[in-house]
Amino acid sequence: MQARSRQLFSILLLTTVLACSVSADTVEVAFSGGKQNIAAYRQNRITYLSFSELAEILGGTLDWETVGHQISYTDGVNRFDFVLNSPFFKLNDNSYNMTFPADLRNGQLYLPAETFVSFLNGALPQSISFNGEQALLRIDSEYFNVTDLVVARKANGLLIEILLTGALPYEIFQTEGNWLNVSITNGRINQSQIESRKDSRYMYKLSTHQAAGSGQVSMRLKGKVQKFHHKLAYNPPRIQITIADAGFSLDTSSTTPIVGPDDKIDVIVIDPGHGGSDYGAIGPGGTREKTVVLEIARELAKLIRKDKQFRVVMTRDRDRYISLDQRARIANDAGADLFISIHANASVKKKARGWNVFFLAPAKNDSARSVAQFENSFFLKERSALEAHRGDSASPPDEYGLENPILSILNEMIMTEFQAESHDLAMMLAREFRKNLKIPSRGVDQAGFFVLNKVFTPSVLIEAGFISNKKEEKTIKSSKFHKRVARAIYNAIKKFKAKYESKNQDKSG
Numbered sequence: 001m002q003a004r005s006r007q008l009f010s011i012l013l014l015t016t017v018l019a020c021s022v023s024a025d026t027v028e029v030a031f032s033g034g035k036q037n038i039a040a041y042r043q044n045r046i047t048y049l050s051f052s053e054l055a056e057i058l059g060g061t062l063d064w065e066t067v068g069h070q071i072s073y074t075d076g077v078n079r080f081d082f083v084l085n086s087p088f089f090k091l092n093d094n095s096y097n098m099t100f101p102a103d104l105r106n107g108q109l110y111l112p113a114e115t116f117v118s119f120l121n122g123a124l125p126q127s128i129s130f131n132g133e134q135a136l137l138r139i140d141s142e143y144f145n146v147t148d149l150v151v152a153r154k155a156n157g158l159l160i161e162i163l164l165t166g167a168l169p170y171e172i173f174q175t176e177g178n179w180l181n182v183s184i185t186n187g188r189i190n191q192s193q194i195e196s197r198k199d200s201r202y203m204y205k206l207s208t209h210q211a212a213g214s215g216q217v218s219m220r221l222k223g224k225v226q227k228f229h230h231k232l233a234y235n236p237p238r239i240q241i242t243i244a245d246a247g248f249s250l251d252t253s254s255t256t257p258i259v260g261p262d263d264k265i266d267v268i269v270i271d272p273g274h275g276g277s278d279y280g281a282i283g284p285g286g287t288r289e290k291t292v293v294l295e296i297a298r299e300l301a302k303l304i305r306k307d308k309q310f311r312v313v314m315t316r317d318r319d320r321y322i323s324l325d326q327r328a329r330i331a332n333d334a335g336a337d338l339f340i341s342i343h344a345n346a347s348v349k350k351k352a353r354g355w356n357v358f359f360l361a362p363a364k365n366d367s368a369r370s371v372a373q374f375e376n377s378f379f380l381k382e383r384s385a386l387e388a389h390r391g392d393s394a395s396p397p398d399e400y401g402l403e404n405p406i407l408s409i410l411n412e413m414i415m416t417e418f419q420a421e422s423h424d425l426a427m428m429l430a431r432e433f434r435k436n437l438k439i440p441s442r443g444v445d446q447a448g449f450f451v452l453n454k455v456f457t458p459s460v461l462i463e464a465g466f467i468s469n470k471k472e473e474k475t476i477k478s479s480k481f482h483k484r485v486a487r488a489i490y491n492a493i494k495k496f497k498a499k500y501e502s503k504n505q506d507k508s509g
């Protein structure tokens with residue numbers, strides 16, 4: 001725009017605004033999708049706006065200190081310190097001068113808009129500008145941190161994603177009339193954008209509500225919400241809500257219902273890793289992981305079977321190949337209350353030794369990640385072999401939901417459902433191992449194991465020791481060691497049972 005026409009444009013705007021209602025005691029705060037009036041007053045051609053009210057819109061907090069008349073504003077990133085009747089303020093500990101003093105009126109902090117807003121603009125991520133003639137404070141769209149909503153129909157349910165500019169705490173709750181509500185702490189909602197996403201195929205209503213410290217998105221869905229899961233996902237940051245169809249089971253190729261543990265902990269599924277053509281790790285002396293883990297599993301099954309309060313199911317009881325999917329299906333079909341996968345570790349570092357107990361959760365460190373990668377690699381090999389065999393690498397069956405977002409999301413959600421119990425079981429196992437095993441402890445860790453991912457019950461993966469270490473390979477081979485490991489696992493199972501069954505009784509009584 002040319003300077004002249006810009007001037008003309010301003011005059012036009014000015015006349016329009018004058019013709020409409022410019023009230024001296026408010027400033028309009030405009031953001032895409034919403035506007036709100038905040039208190040203001042004019043003095044010597046300067047607009048003082050209520051920063052107390054603006055702070056609510058911006059989502060930060062004001063703290064008043066009676067002594068010294070200091071007021072601070074923080075938004076989690078920036079901190080402003082104002083002193084009443086002083087034009088000086090601090091922004092993140094640097095001093096600035098806004099020419100006109102901060103004022104207190106009716107218990108609210110007022111700041112000179114014409115000279116202060118540029119500081120605000122410089123500090124906050126969104127661009128903020130003030131037009132005195134229009135009594136208008138404009139905040140551009142980056143102001144919102146809850147920016148959009150996407151609904152997608154997936155094979156087995158509905159995927160709803162609420163897009164954020166960064167991680168925010170939130171809560172999801174259902175209310176009568178099939179409403180699903182997402183309340184986002186410090187959420188500043190782009191209301192018009194989100195409400196425009198109402199998809200009448202899936203929802204009767206989509207509404208938003210903006211409050212000072214939180215924003216809410218509410219959906220009245222057409223399909224009855226029975227099972228839903230949610231989590232915060234990243235890249236881009238978003239809240240993912242998956243609503244499973246009625247009767248939905250994770251595995252598209254089976255009709256297995258989602259089975260969870262009941263009140264009694266009596267069905268123990270033992271899963272000896274690998275088997276058949278899958279040898280697992282191989283030690284320098286030729287010991288195969290598939291063999292030793294089967295021996296440990298047999299010892300364990302023997303022990304548990306003697307104890308009549310348990311029922312044992314083994315995913316394999318001989319040397320045969322069995323896919324990860326089959327393992328999970330065996331466990332789920334059996335109504336497993338605990339799932340224990342037994343493995344032996346291997347490393348290129350020949351000195352690496354010790355046992356590990358893992359539960360399923362995103363890996364927190366490289367060493368845990370590498371163990372998971374190693375165990376998962378057998379599955380990946382199995383998968384690519386399968387694809388090569390079918391000669392159809394373009395559309396392999398996606399049994400594990402790796403490429404199907406809703407399946408992998410549901411998988412993740414289910415795994416976190418039992419995360420606390422799985423962690424607890426892992427800790428109990430570690431305690432027993434420390435007491436009973438004579439090889440070093442590498443402790444409890446978390447990582448993403450495919451085999452645990454589809455088992456709907458507390459589950460752990462044990463790496464009994466390093467088969468790649470010469471000394472430990474000998475230990476791991478011995479039947480004495482198999483018995484020791486089995487005994488330790490059995491003790492931990494009993495402790496777990498005692499703890500959680502009494503918990504369940506507390507709940508029901």
Ligand SMILES: [Zn+2]
Pocket residue numbers: 273274280281289343344375
């Ligand atoms: Zn293994």
